[in-house]
Amino acid sequence: MTQKWDVVIVGGGLAGYVAANLLSRTNLSILILEKGKSVGGRARTNKMNNQYLNLGPHALNNKGIAKSILEELGITLNGKSPKLGGILIENNIEYAAPFSPLDLFTTKLLNWKERLEWISVLLKIMKINPEKLANQTFQHWAKDVTQSKKVESLLYTLGRLATYCHAPELVSAKLVVSNLQIAMGGVLYLDGGWQMIVDQLHNKAIVSGVQVQSQTLVKKIKPIEQDQFKLILSTNEEILGKYVICTTGPHELNEMLIEEGNHEQDSVYDQITPVKGATLDIALTQLPNPKILFAMGISEPLYYSVHSHYARLSDDTTSAVLHVFKYHHPGEHIDEASVKTELEQFLDKLQPGWQQYVITKRFLPNITVNQRLPQSGDERWLNRLKTKIPGLYLAGDWASPNSILADGAVSSGKDAAEDLILYEKRKNSAN
Ligand SMILES: Cc1cc2nc3c(=O)[nH]c(=O)nc-3n(C[C@H](O)[C@H](O)[C@H](O)COP(=O)(O)OP(=O)(O)OC[C@H]3O[C@@H](n4cnc5c(N)ncnc54)[C@H](O)[C@@H]3O)c2cc1C
The missing domain is CATH 3.50.50.60 (FAD/NAD(P)-binding domain)
Incomplete structure (x- = not known):
């Protein structure tokens, strides 16, 4: 029938x-x-050896429309917001990320001129009506608001973090800037994962x-x-x-x-065109370097974050669940083995010796993050x-x-x- x-x-x-x-x-x-x-x-979240692994790093915008609709539907969202800040890596050198007020004034990544320019760009992001950027690419807008190559590349790094898009020459400025405004309200890492x-x-x-x-x-x-x-x-x-x-x-x-x-x-x-990336999702019995919880590449489109520091992602309270991610450029040829090595080497820099603490891990070389x-x-x-x-x-x-x-x-x-x-x-x- x-x-x-x-x-x-x-x-x-x-x-x-x-x-x-x-x-x-x-x-x-x-x-x-x-x-x-x-x-x-x-x-979905997969439970692997009692560790809860989302399909790649998942953070819910505190000020995003998804959270408010889900709450309207009666969905309980338990978890914590990660602290702003961490490390940015450029040419193999680690710098404090100028995302929090303190790091903004102390980081060695920026000289004084660049620091002031970065502050002025952040203020512009907060104030601008994104509708005004409807016909521009993010790159076009970035070049309009700053003369500094350093500040421009910082904008692209923040744009990747907020949208997963790694194509400033193509992506809509309106969409990226509105997402940056939302991201400034912080994110939630969810207990038990997005499951x-x-x-x-x-x-x-x-x-x-x-x-x-x-x-x-x-x-x-x-x-x-x-x-x-x-x-x-x-x-x-x-x-x-x-x-x-x-x-x-x-x-x-x-x-x-x-x-x-x-x-x-x-x-x-x-x-x-879809937005894609490679993710290495890992649970460790412990972090070799417990102080390093968040990092991104500036010149390299890489991300690292220890989600379990904020969210309950394991039946065992001492383990660490983290994600290492590479943002793919649209149309880029993906060589799985070299992307895997790249992600592992990025993790080597941040958590040397991590291999001896692995509880479980999963590598997905080319996953669709957003369909458009x-x-x-x-x-x-x-x-x-x-x-x-x-x-x-x-x-x-x-x-x-x-x-x-x-x-x-x-x-x-x-x-x-x-x-x-x-x-x-x-x-x-x-x-
Ligand atoms: C690595 C990664 C990181 C991410 N990080 C974040 C983040 O930090 N913040 C955020 O907000 N979002 C993030 N996302 C995006 C978020 O997960 C997705 O946008 C969201 O889950 C998509 O939901 P959807 O219902 O649109 O699509 P999907 O979840 O893809 O659901 C579509 C469903 O349709 C099914 N389907 C397809 N074809 C057929 C068919 N022919 N017949 C029957 N069923 C079919 C599929 O199996 C699938 O279950 C991330 C995604 C990934 C992959």
Whole structure:
């Protein structure tokens, strides 16, 4: 028998679950289809040897839209905010990062002229209306606000930290600067990892009557008539839905929509570049150098942070869970072995001898952090795409023009649910 649902949500990550939780307040029947064995998408946390490893370093913006929507949904977010500051490395030399007021005045990274320029740039970031930067790249804006190469490269380092984007010549200044403003409100490292968000969203959805089917890959989405979609699964089973919310990446969505022999949709989707990186997620019995908790490369796009110093990420209170990360430039050729060596050597500098303390580790050479590198002009084509097929709603970290990462995923899930509810109300009142 063919299953029939009011709303079928493709993808059980943050976007899908946020949409499901909001829709569960209506009397619509809701089904989530997830291809993975477990739900949560990129917000999953793996428990390995009693250590909780997120898929790469995950920090939730204190002032971001994701946190406020999740709290509205009744999700409890326990954890701590890491202290501002740490180390910046340039040409193998370590400097205090000029992120906190004290380090700003004492770091040897900057001379007095550069110090004043850096302060003035930070003040500009705080005050500017990002809308004014809608047509500029981040590089264009950075070169406008500073003459100093050092300050410019510091801006790129901070931009990478806040957005994961490592392409100042391409990325939208509006998006990076608005994310820098949000990041200045600090972040949260979550106790138990981001799985805590996933588990709570999942449990609330189930209690409210949402059905979740994992290990179910959707192969095709076909609009068959008004308010009727046919979803074909990899098993060739068919599911009917009045509405579909798709939260997969844009390229997967394109594959699902393409009819045999019709490649019309290809071009828009093919222009969407993902933001990618390599992550080395590690748990150690102890830190050889307990004082070093955070570091970034300036010339090298590298990151290191000990998340367990702030969040409970282990059943054993003495171990340390940390992430070493490399931001990839879009289109860069990735040589897995050399990226791994690069990350390990970065860790050698900060925690010499770490290898003898390893409890567990995992290396992912080329993971998608955000499905869309945000560029100016995205808003126009995104809005066009969203209204192209009535009844098909798009969500996911690429689908929101003004936010990325969890903020983009969560807010787009909320928008999709609200648009659908509004459409349904209008239709019912017209009948
Ligand atoms: C290394 C790394 C670090 C990050 N750090 C941060 C951070 O510090 N702060 C932050 O805010 N965000 C961070 N993020 C981003 C954040 O994890 C994602 O933006 C968010 O989890 C995306 O949620 P989503 O629902 O849009 O997509 P996903 O989590 O990808 O969910 C989509 C789901 O759809 C499923 N799916 C795909 N195709 C199909 C199909 N055909 N049929 C059925 N199911 C399908 C997938 O299996 C997946 O579960 C990071 C991500 C990574 C990888």
